[in-house]
Amino acid sequence: VLKPAEQTPSSILVLMELIGDLLPAGVLNVVNGFGVEAGKPLASSPRIRKIAFTGETSTGRLISQYASANLIPVTLELGGKSPNIFFNDVADTNDAFYDKALEGFTLYAFNQGEVCSSPSRALVQDGIYDSFMADAVARTQQIIQGNPLDTTTQIGAQASVGQMEKILSYIDIGLQEGARILAGGNQAQLDGDLAGGFYVQPTIFEGNNKMRIFQEEIFGPVVSVARFSDYNDA
Numbered sequence: 001v002l003k004p005a006e007q008t009p010s011s012i013l014v015l016m017e018l019i020g021d022l023l024p025a026g027v028l029n030v031v032n033g034f035g036v037e038a039g040k041p042l043a044s045s046p047r048i049r050k051i052a053f054t055g056e057t058s059t060g061r062l063i064s065q066y067a068s069a070n071l072i073p074v075t076l077e078l079g080g081k082s083p084n085i086f087f088n089d090v091a092d093t094n095d096a097f098y099d100k101a102l103e104g105f106t107l108y109a110f111n112q113g114e115v116c117s118s119p120s121r122a123l124v125q126d127g128i129y130d131s132f133m134a135d136a137v138a139r140t141q142q143i144i145q146g147n148p149l150d151t152t153t154q155i156g157a158q159a160s161v162g163q164m165e166k167i168l169s170y171i172d173i174g175l176q177e178g179a180r181i182l183a184g185g186n187q188a189q190l191d192g193d194l195a196g197g198f199y200v201q202p203t204i205f206e207g208n209n210k211m212r213i214f215q216e217e218i219f220g221p222v223v224s225v226a227r228f229s230d231y232n233d234a
Contacts, residue, residue, distance in 0.1 A: 001029045003039055007159040046070050054116060056217065079217035083121035085234050091128045102139045108223035109143055109202040112158050121214060122225045123234050129227050137183045140202050145188050155221060157198040164198040167220030170213055171203060179207035
């Protein structure tokens, strides 16, 4: 039984259309709806023998509580702040490897940052920090935002207006904490039919790991960058 997020109710239905002929009737079932009306009853049902949940930490706590009433096992895959770590030697030569390192940096914006394994932190060693970040900002500014059905588009819109507002609120939090914006930092303004869409500019913050933007999952195209001196410091 699959319960997709309420923001993407049709995603699993598309999957079922693709694989429907491969499975006997009734093997795969989809329940759409909001968490209180659909997710909670599912997770609380005594007919369920195992629950696997992917999502945010606060919802994961609730799922665990619901399942505990029936003493059934739960597997949680919750978001985090996965870091990419860039040591000085990635820039020993301006070659294809260095180019891939820059590409890895910009993956924080992949799928609008709405990926649980998004590398939403970057730790860059002192010896290359200034030059690497200059190149990383330039690479970020080349990202193309637009209609996701356009094959040249690299970032589409956020899943909902609520998610966009959450991301923008975290950008405000970062500024209040004293973090510095190296790129982005605003709602993206697109022209034509996409004007007013839920687009957020790919944003790079410079700060330290004590800040909330370094510790809490933003689930958007925002990366928090800090320096480090050596392996142990990283």
